[in-house]
Amino acid sequence: MAVLVMTGTNSAAPIRVLIVDDHPIVREGIAALIERQADMVTVGEASSGEEAIACYAAFLPDVTLMDVQMPGTGGIAAVEAIRSGSADAAILMLTTYPGDAQAVRAIQAGAAGYLLKNSIRKELLDAIRSVHAGRRAVSPDIAHALAVHALDERLSEREVAILRLIADGHANKQIAWRLGVSTDTIKANLKQLFAKLGVDDRTHAVTVAVRRGFIDR
Incomplete structure (x- = not known):
């Protein structure tokens, strides 16, 4: 110390x-x-x-x-x-x-x-x-x-967890397995997540999430 x-x-x-x-x-x-x-x-x-x-x-x-x-x-x-x-x-x-x-x-x-x-x-x-x-x-x-961003819809805990797993390089099937849900559920979560962040793909989602402080890299 x-x-x-x-x-x-x-x-x-x-x-x-x-x-x-x-x-x-x-x-x-x-x-x-x-x-x-x-x-x-x-x-x-x-x-x-x-x-x-x-x-x-x-x-x-x-x-x-x-x-x-x-x-x-x-x-x-x-x-x-x-x-x-x-x-x-x-x-x-x-x-x-x-x-x-x-x-x-x-x-x-x-x-x-x-x-x-x-x-x-x-x-x-x-x-x-x-x-x-x-x-x-x-x-x-x-x-x-x-x-x-004051009026933006906040990300849920699951959406933040998905972002962290995407940033670590996991595919949808791996993310689904880790979170205990179906692949279709992850796809639906990603669609909503992309809309909240104003992005079109996973890479851009991670970039925006890091910049705004949702996840650390």
Whole structure:
């Protein structure tokens, strides 16, 4: 577990930030940004969801910066675990992909914000201050994706499972066997799935599903 403890020197209590990301360079970059702010201080770092849960309990930060995709316990599962014990935890998600479906899951889990990593230098500091003040913070690209797909029909658990199996290279007969249904049922599910995603074939379905965050690749 990587932990960095610091103390603020300004008279007003600084915003205490926990940084969670499985890439050390990302953590170092964020810590360097925070270090230059008079109203913020890094209290800890973690490289996984499991470490994030433990560090949150140890340091009780004001704001937690949480990577979405990490080996083992992912960011969204870590948010759920932290929020189950601390309903007022302010957690800001960081992601590489502007997928609306993944953003919805994060917000439903209790995240207060959702930022793209490529906009960290422009948006992160204001976002930290916003979620600390009880407001939400969402990158414009993600907000746009959420607005565009707000009225779309949601995918069912079976449809998401089918997408994962397609992405792993399984044919309809194999998917049917794995899900315990008939091949005709899978064909009907695919027809409905393609309509929801606005695609015409399996390859395009996987591409759109990954981009929007329904499945990880």
